[in-house]
Amino acid sequence: MSASHPAQSEGAQIPVYGQLDIEPVAGEGVWITTADGRRILDLYGGHAVAALGYGHPKLLGAIREQADALLFQTNAVPMAVRDRAAAALADFAPQGLDKVFLVNSGAEANENALRLALRTTGRPVIVALEAAFHGRLAGCGAVTWGSERWYGFPRQPFDVRFVPRDDPEAMRAAVGADTAAVIIEPVQGVAGAYPISATVLAAAREATSRHGALLIFDEVQSGVGRTGWPFAAQRAEITPDLITAAKSLAGGFPAGALIATPAVSSQVGKGDLGTTFGGGPVACAAIAAVLETIEEEGLLEQVRDVSAYLQERCSTGPVTGIQGAGFLLGLKLDRPAREVQAALLERNILTGTSADPRVLRLLPPLILQRTHVDRLADALEDL
Numbered sequence: 001m002s003a004s005h006p007a008q009s010e011g012a013q014i015p016v017y018g019q020l021d022i023e024p025v026a027g028e029g030v031w032i033t034t035a036d037g038r039r040i041l042d043l044y045g046g047h048a049v050a051a052l053g054y055g056h057p058k059l060l061g062a063i064r065e066q067a068d069a070l071l072f073q074t075n076a077v078p079m080a081v082r083d084r085a086a087a088a089l090a091d092f093a094p095q096g097l098d099k100v101f102l103v104n105s106g107a108e109a110n111e112n113a114l115r116l117a118l119r120t121t122g123r124p125v126i127v128a129l130e131a132a133f134h135g136r137l138a139g140c141g142a143v144t145w146g147s148e149r150w151y152g153f154p155r156q157p158f159d160v161r162f163v164p165r166d167d168p169e170a171m172r173a174a175v176g177a178d179t180a181a182v183i184i185e186p187v188q189g190v191a192g193a194y195p196i197s198a199t200v201l202a203a204a205r206e207a208t209s210r211h212g213a214l215l216i217f218d219e220v221q222s223g224v225g226r227t228g229w230p231f232a233a234q235r236a237e238i239t240p241d242l243i244t245a246a247k248s249l250a251g252g253f254p255a256g257a258l259i260a261t262p263a264v265s266s267q268v269g270k271g272d273l274g275t276t277f278g279g280g281p282v283a284c285a286a287i288a289a290v291l292e293t294i295e296e297e298g299l300l301e302q303v304r305d306v307s308a309y310l311q312e313r314c315s316t317g318p319v320t321g322i323q324g325a326g327f328l329l330g331l332k333l334d335r336p337a338r339e340v341q342a343a344l345l346e347r348n349i350l351t352g353t354s355a356d357p358r359v360l361r362l363l364p365p366l367i368l369q370r371t372h373v374d375r376l377a378d379a380l381e382d383l
């Protein structure tokens with residue numbers, strides 16, 4: 001990894017991102033091509049966004065067709081494509097969560113979920129987990145662990161109680177009559193694909209139900225098939241009151257969603273939520289195409305199979321353990337993740353780092369196959 005790529009336009013962009021020394025210009029399947037002609041196996045999927053990889057004909061066809069027909073109209077008018085996307089998402093979500101509000105990003109979905117919880121319960125406290133990442137707006141930043149480094153707002157919009165991520169008793173003790181909601185990533189993404197245990201998830205469900213608080217699963221990273229289940233909620237067999245999704249949802253077109261139980265959605269009236277771009281027709285065409293393709297191509301089964309193979313094959317070289325689920329995996333390393341990331345990139349394999357300096361993150365497209373895993377395993381063995 002080098003400090004900056006010559007293609008980086010430092011003059012016009014605020015330089016907030018550390019960037020890798022490659023410039024992708026094209027992609028096909030799980031491969032990206034760079035400006036200087038390298039072909040790179042993408043095991044990072046653009047922060048978990050490229051669910052169907054690159055150039056998927058159904059996704060591109062749906063986007064093109066909708067763009068040709070009508071590029072944009074607002075939520076002030078009904079649109080069949082929006083109904084279709086919402087219905088597909090409600091079908092995909094756990095039973096009992098069948099109402100959808102469409103937005104543009106993960107942070108926006110979480111912001112609205114938190115707002116709904118605070119408003120509908122009239123309570124002041126949100127419980128969150130240590131090491132969590134929920135986004136960079138005022139509300140979701142407040143429930144992000146360690147956000148004081150960049151938060152920037154003079155005060156938080158509500159009270160936050162952080163609990164250790166491995167302690168069901170602490171979870172039970174943290175939820176009470178003052179609690180509007182508990183927000184949890186069932187597999188913590190930025191933290192390094194760290195899975196929250198079934199006992200902590202069950203404790204959160206039990207405590208929120210008992211005290212009339214809501215349980216929010218932030219599935220911005222873990223959702224839309226990434227764990228080998230539609231959402232990690234189904235994998236854990238726990239039904240939250242709200243799920244947030246984004247990233248993979250439209251396969252690369254910006255989109256997010258809030259999925260709620262009728263009990264929550266029945267408390268929302270006209271004018272309570274809103275957005276200009278959320279639910280736009282092209283995003284909706286992309287959402288429907290992604291969800292239909294996951295079903296048609298059997299990608300949930302494929303993710304489970306290839307993930308199991310990866311976990312078996314890739315415990316090698318610098319890897320001391322593998323955590324996470326499906327294609328949200330953290331390779332635990334005997335050396336700094338940045339070193340391994342750079343060495344793999346030299347071998348034309350793109351991976352991601354995480355907040356844990358010794359965990360390398362894999363978020364590949366859901367279409368990844370065993371042969372690609374062999375390439376990673378060989379490269380790791382070689383390090």
Ligand SMILES: Cc1ncc(COP(=O)(O)O)c(C=O)c1O
Nearest residue numbers: 105106107133134135189220221
């Ligand atoms: C679990 C989780 N929640 C929320 C977000 C924020 O999503 P966005 O960047 O689309 O606002 C992220 C982004 O990494 C995330 O991983």
